[in-house]
Amino acid sequence: MTFSVRKMMLAAAAGAAVAGAFAAPAMAQRDPAYAAAREAGRVGERVDGYLGIVGQATPELQRLVDDINIKRRAVYARKAQANNATIEEYALTAGCQAIARTVPGEKYQAPDGTWMTRTSAPPVRDPRCP
Amino acid sequence: MMPMKLTGPAADATADPVTGRKRQAAMAGRWKSRMAGMAALIGAGVLTGCINVNAPDKPIVIELNINIRQEVIYRLAEDAADTIEENADIF
Numbered sequence: 001m002t003f004s005v006r007k008m009m010l011a012a013a014a015g016a017a018v019a020g021a022f023a024a025p026a027m028a029q030r031d032p033a034y035a036a037a038r039e040a041g042r043v044g045e046r047v048d049g050y051l052g053i054v055g056q057a058t059p060e061l062q063r064l065v066d067d068i069n070i071k072r073r074a075v076y077a078r079k080a081q082a083n084n085a086t087i088e089e090y091a092l093t094a095g096c097q098a099i100a101r102t103v104p105g106e107k108y109q110a111p112d113g114t115w116m117t118r119t120s121a122p123p124v125r126d127p128r129c130p
Numbered sequence: 131m132m133p134m135k136l137t138g139p140a141a142d143a144t145a146d147p148v149t150g151r152k153r154q155a156a157m158a159g160r161w162k163s164r165m166a167g168m169a170a171l172i173g174a175g176v177l178t179g180c181i182n183v184n185a186p187d188k189p190i191v192i193e194l195n196i197n198i199r200q201e202v203i204y205r206l207a208e209d210a211a212d213t214i215e216e217n218a219d220i221f
Contacts, residue, residue, distance in 0.1 A: 028217075028218040028219055029218065029219055030218070030219055030220075031219065068220050071217075071220045072217075072220055072221075075213060075217055075220070079209060079210075079213050083205075083206055083209055085202060085205075088198065089198050089202050089203070089206065090206055090210065092198055092203065093202075093203045093206040093207055093210040094210040094213060094214060096203065096207070096210075097207065097210050097211050097214055098214060098221055101214065101221075128198070128200040128203050129203065130203060130204050130207040
Protein backbone atom coordinates (compact mmCIF):
# COMPACT_ATOMS: atom_id res chain seq x y z
CA MET A 1 0.00 0.00 0.00
CA THR A 2 2.60 2.51 1.11
CA PHE A 3 4.82 1.36 -1.73
CA SER A 4 2.18 1.97 -4.39
CA VAL A 5 1.37 5.40 -2.95
CA ARG A 6 5.03 6.33 -3.07
CA LYS A 7 5.22 5.03 -6.64
CA MET A 8 2.22 7.11 -7.64
CA MET A 9 3.72 10.21 -6.04
CA LEU A 10 6.97 9.58 -7.87
CA ALA A 11 5.14 9.17 -11.15
CA ALA A 12 3.19 12.37 -10.53
CA ALA A 13 6.43 14.25 -9.75
CA ALA A 14 8.07 12.91 -12.89
CA GLY A 15 5.03 13.85 -14.93
CA ALA A 16 5.10 17.39 -13.54
CA ALA A 17 8.81 17.67 -14.32
CA VAL A 18 8.24 16.51 -17.89
CA ALA A 19 5.32 18.93 -18.31
CA GLY A 20 7.50 21.73 -16.89
CA ALA A 21 10.31 20.90 -19.27
CA PHE A 22 7.93 21.14 -22.19
CA ALA A 23 6.15 24.26 -20.92
CA ALA A 24 9.32 26.31 -20.31
CA PRO A 25 10.59 26.53 -23.92
CA ALA A 26 7.05 27.10 -25.19
CA MET A 27 6.80 30.16 -22.89
CA ALA A 28 10.10 31.55 -24.08
CA GLN A 29 9.29 31.36 -27.77
CA ARG A 30 7.74 34.11 -29.86
CA ASP A 31 4.06 34.03 -30.60
CA PRO A 32 3.59 32.67 -34.18
CA ALA A 33 1.86 35.89 -35.32
CA TYR A 34 4.74 37.97 -33.93
CA ALA A 35 7.37 35.67 -35.48
CA ALA A 36 5.61 35.88 -38.86
CA ALA A 37 5.31 39.70 -38.73
CA ARG A 38 8.97 39.97 -37.81
CA GLU A 39 10.04 37.70 -40.63
CA ALA A 40 7.85 39.56 -43.12
CA GLY A 41 9.39 42.88 -42.09
CA ARG A 42 6.05 44.30 -40.97
CA VAL A 43 7.46 45.02 -37.53
CA GLY A 44 10.95 46.09 -36.57
CA GLU A 45 13.17 46.91 -33.62
CA ARG A 46 13.01 50.59 -32.71
CA VAL A 47 16.03 52.54 -31.42
CA ASP A 48 14.29 53.18 -28.09
CA GLY A 49 13.96 49.47 -27.21
CA TYR A 50 10.39 48.95 -28.34
CA LEU A 51 8.79 47.23 -31.30
CA GLY A 52 7.59 49.39 -34.19
CA ILE A 53 5.29 48.92 -37.17
CA VAL A 54 7.04 49.26 -40.53
CA GLY A 55 4.71 50.54 -43.22
CA GLN A 56 0.95 50.26 -43.05
CA ALA A 57 -0.55 49.55 -39.63
CA THR A 58 -3.52 47.23 -39.29
CA PRO A 59 -5.65 46.91 -36.13
CA GLU A 60 -4.39 43.38 -35.40
CA LEU A 61 -0.76 44.38 -36.03
CA GLN A 62 -1.18 47.41 -33.77
CA ARG A 63 -2.65 45.18 -31.06
CA LEU A 64 0.23 42.72 -31.36
CA VAL A 65 2.85 45.48 -31.17
CA ASP A 66 1.11 47.23 -28.26
CA ASP A 67 0.86 43.96 -26.36
CA ILE A 68 4.57 43.24 -26.74
CA ASN A 69 5.58 46.80 -25.93
CA ILE A 70 3.50 46.81 -22.74
CA LYS A 71 5.22 43.59 -21.68
CA ARG A 72 8.62 44.99 -22.61
CA ARG A 73 7.97 48.17 -20.65
CA ALA A 74 7.04 46.13 -17.57
CA VAL A 75 10.30 44.19 -17.85
CA TYR A 76 12.31 47.39 -18.43
CA ALA A 77 10.69 49.05 -15.40
CA ARG A 78 11.54 46.14 -13.12
CA LYS A 79 15.11 45.81 -14.39
CA ALA A 80 15.74 49.56 -14.42
CA GLN A 81 14.75 49.78 -10.77
CA ALA A 82 17.05 46.87 -9.90
CA ASN A 83 19.95 48.60 -11.69
CA ASN A 84 19.33 52.15 -10.44
CA ALA A 85 18.58 53.37 -13.95
CA THR A 86 15.62 55.05 -15.60
CA ILE A 87 13.21 53.06 -17.78
CA GLU A 88 14.38 55.08 -20.81
CA GLU A 89 18.04 54.30 -20.12
CA TYR A 90 17.37 50.60 -19.73
CA ALA A 91 15.08 50.51 -22.77
CA LEU A 92 17.63 52.26 -24.98
CA THR A 93 20.31 49.79 -23.87
CA ALA A 94 17.98 46.88 -24.62
CA GLY A 95 17.29 48.51 -28.00
CA CYS A 96 21.02 48.47 -28.77
CA GLN A 97 21.08 44.76 -27.98
CA ALA A 98 17.82 43.91 -29.75
CA ILE A 99 18.99 45.64 -32.95
CA ALA A 100 22.33 43.82 -32.75
CA ARG A 101 20.43 40.52 -32.48
CA THR A 102 18.27 41.04 -35.57
CA VAL A 103 18.84 38.47 -38.30
CA PRO A 104 19.23 39.28 -42.03
CA GLY A 105 15.88 40.24 -43.53
CA GLU A 106 14.45 41.69 -40.30
CA LYS A 107 13.75 45.41 -39.92
CA TYR A 108 15.41 47.77 -37.48
CA GLN A 109 15.42 51.51 -36.96
CA ALA A 110 18.58 53.49 -37.70
CA PRO A 111 19.55 56.37 -35.36
CA ASP A 112 18.05 58.86 -37.86
CA GLY A 113 14.63 57.15 -37.50
CA THR A 114 14.51 55.41 -40.89
CA TRP A 115 13.70 51.71 -41.18
CA MET A 116 16.54 49.53 -42.43
CA THR A 117 16.63 45.89 -43.45
CA ARG A 118 19.26 43.90 -41.63
CA THR A 119 21.89 42.36 -43.86
CA SER A 120 24.85 40.18 -42.93
CA ALA A 121 26.73 43.43 -42.21
CA PRO A 122 26.53 44.93 -38.70
CA PRO A 123 23.45 47.13 -38.22
CA VAL A 124 23.64 50.94 -38.11
CA ARG A 125 23.25 51.71 -34.42
CA ASP A 126 23.42 54.64 -32.02
CA PRO A 127 27.09 55.61 -31.51
CA ARG A 128 26.60 55.12 -27.77
CA CYS A 129 25.72 51.42 -28.20
CA PRO A 130 28.35 49.05 -26.84
CA MET B 131 30.21 133.99 18.22
CA MET B 132 26.93 135.52 17.12
CA PRO B 133 27.72 136.06 13.37
CA MET B 134 28.88 132.48 13.11
CA LYS B 135 25.56 131.29 14.51
CA LEU B 136 23.64 133.37 11.96
CA THR B 137 25.55 132.27 8.85
CA GLY B 138 25.03 128.63 9.78
CA PRO B 139 21.20 128.67 9.66
CA ALA B 140 21.21 131.04 6.70
CA ALA B 141 23.09 128.56 4.58
CA ASP B 142 20.78 125.74 5.59
CA ALA B 143 17.63 127.70 4.81
CA THR B 144 18.49 128.16 1.14
CA ALA B 145 17.60 124.91 -0.62
CA ASP B 146 18.86 126.11 -4.01
CA PRO B 147 21.87 123.76 -4.22
CA VAL B 148 19.56 120.82 -3.53
CA THR B 149 16.99 121.68 -6.19
CA GLY B 150 19.79 122.50 -8.63
CA ARG B 151 21.22 119.05 -8.13
CA LYS B 152 17.82 117.48 -8.62
CA ARG B 153 17.24 119.26 -11.88
CA GLN B 154 20.67 118.15 -13.10
CA ALA B 155 19.92 114.55 -12.27
CA ALA B 156 16.60 114.65 -14.09
CA MET B 157 18.28 116.11 -17.18
CA ALA B 158 20.99 113.44 -17.09
CA GLY B 159 18.31 110.73 -16.87
CA ARG B 160 16.44 112.06 -19.89
CA TRP B 161 19.66 112.23 -21.88
CA LYS B 162 20.54 108.68 -20.91
CA SER B 163 17.18 107.30 -22.01
CA ARG B 164 17.47 109.12 -25.33
CA MET B 165 20.92 107.61 -25.88
CA ALA B 166 19.60 104.15 -25.00
CA GLY B 167 16.84 104.55 -27.57
CA MET B 168 19.36 105.53 -30.23
CA ALA B 169 21.60 102.61 -29.33
CA ALA B 170 18.64 100.24 -29.64
CA LEU B 171 17.80 101.67 -33.08
CA ILE B 172 21.42 101.28 -34.25
CA GLY B 173 21.51 97.75 -32.81
CA ALA B 174 18.30 96.78 -34.62
CA GLY B 175 19.71 98.13 -37.86
CA VAL B 176 22.89 96.07 -37.45
CA LEU B 177 20.90 92.93 -36.67
CA THR B 178 18.55 93.15 -39.63
CA GLY B 179 21.51 93.75 -41.89
CA CYS B 180 23.54 90.69 -40.82
CA ILE B 181 21.36 87.76 -39.86
CA ASN B 182 19.66 85.59 -42.45
CA VAL B 183 17.26 82.91 -41.24
CA ASN B 184 16.59 80.11 -43.68
CA ALA B 185 13.90 77.49 -43.18
CA PRO B 186 15.45 74.00 -42.83
CA ASP B 187 14.84 71.76 -45.83
CA LYS B 188 14.78 68.64 -43.64
CA PRO B 189 12.36 68.03 -40.77
CA ILE B 190 13.82 68.80 -37.35
CA VAL B 191 14.36 65.58 -35.45
CA ILE B 192 14.25 65.95 -31.69
CA GLU B 193 16.42 63.33 -30.06
CA LEU B 194 14.68 62.53 -26.77
CA ASN B 195 17.38 60.16 -25.60
CA ILE B 196 20.18 62.69 -26.02
CA ASN B 197 20.67 62.99 -22.26
CA ILE B 198 21.41 59.30 -21.80
CA ARG B 199 25.14 58.94 -21.36
CA GLN B 200 27.22 56.20 -22.93
CA GLU B 201 28.64 55.09 -19.57
CA VAL B 202 25.10 54.30 -18.38
CA ILE B 203 24.48 52.19 -21.48
CA TYR B 204 27.74 50.34 -20.95
CA ARG B 205 26.87 49.65 -17.33
CA LEU B 206 23.46 48.23 -18.28
CA ALA B 207 24.53 46.36 -21.43
CA GLU B 208 25.22 42.97 -19.87
CA ASP B 209 22.05 42.98 -17.81
CA ALA B 210 19.97 44.03 -20.82
CA ALA B 211 21.41 41.17 -22.88
CA ASP B 212 20.39 38.70 -20.14
CA THR B 213 16.93 40.27 -19.99
CA ILE B 214 16.41 39.72 -23.72
CA GLU B 215 17.42 36.07 -23.40
CA GLU B 216 15.19 35.54 -20.37
CA ASN B 217 12.21 37.12 -22.15
CA ALA B 218 12.74 35.68 -25.62
CA ASP B 219 8.97 35.56 -26.22
CA ILE B 220 8.68 39.37 -26.34
CA PHE B 221 12.00 40.15 -28.05
